[in-house]
Amino acid sequence: MSDHDATSATPLIETRGVSKYFGRVQALHDISMSVHAGEVMCLLGDNGAGKSTLIKIFSGVHPPDEGQLLIDGRSVRLGSPRDALQSGIATVYQDLAMIPLLSVSRNFFLGAEPTKKVGPFRRFDVSTADTITRDELRKMGISIRDTGQPVGTLSGGERQSVAIARAVYFGARVLILDEPTAALGVKEAGVVLRYIAQARARGLGVIFITHNVHHAFPIGDRFTLLNRGRSYGTFDKDAVTREELVSMMAGGEELEALGHELEEIASSDARIAPAMRQAARDVATGIDGAR
Ligand SMILES: Nc1ncnc2c1ncn2[C@@H]1O[C@H](COP(=O)(O)OP(=O)(O)O)[C@@H](O)[C@H]1O
């Protein structure tokens, strides 16, 4: 889908001016972002940037302390992850909620198993589960030899793919993937990126979280950069290059590090403190200017 179509429609989900505090730590400052049907929105940032905290607001884990969460253009309060799921927001966390010793199809249906009546009992309907699982995986272009094999025998990329297919099957409109490629090699990461493209082609809105610009750039339609809980802004694919995204991520960090260095020097030497503090403020202004 072109950016133009995506931005003219009402977003599936959106935050407006969201802030989040953990005690005295402010994990998010005034974050606005959105995702539309049929687009991949990449949330970029280094460790500790606030990426997981932000998506936990979308997925009903944390309420925002300030600002609004909107679903289909309406302001909402999600009381729990179940509320988010019921609104069609599915989140796949890095540490997948899967049981390694159970089969692929068992894991596919975990918590929502099809059953059949056998005498007085209801039993897990293995053949129905296998058929649905195989069909759904095939629709996503995933071929797994045997849906009866334990999930623990799959590669990391295949496990992510099963989780994506499961979310799609159970009616997700928004798919949130928290660092799905972080632990994967290049080839496996490529496989996951392909399934993200499949989900987009099926009309889902995808939020793809990563700290790797090289994973995000080929697949993303828009990019939001987080740094220490603040947004550097949101960029359309055609308005930014891969190199610019890389340097924005790296540059922000270097400037912050320089600012801290100057503050430290200032506190160790009273004579040069005013000059150093001023320099630290200038660096901070430079960071804001880059946003
Ligand atoms: N439940 C929590 N309690 C306290 N601090 C938290 C909690 N979750 C996250 N944080 C803090 O919020 C900041 C952002 O964390 P996080 O959202 O996990 O970043 P990211 O996913 O970008 O690596 C970090 O400083 C982290 O320590």
Ligand SMILES: [Mg+2]
């Ligand atoms: Mg995280």
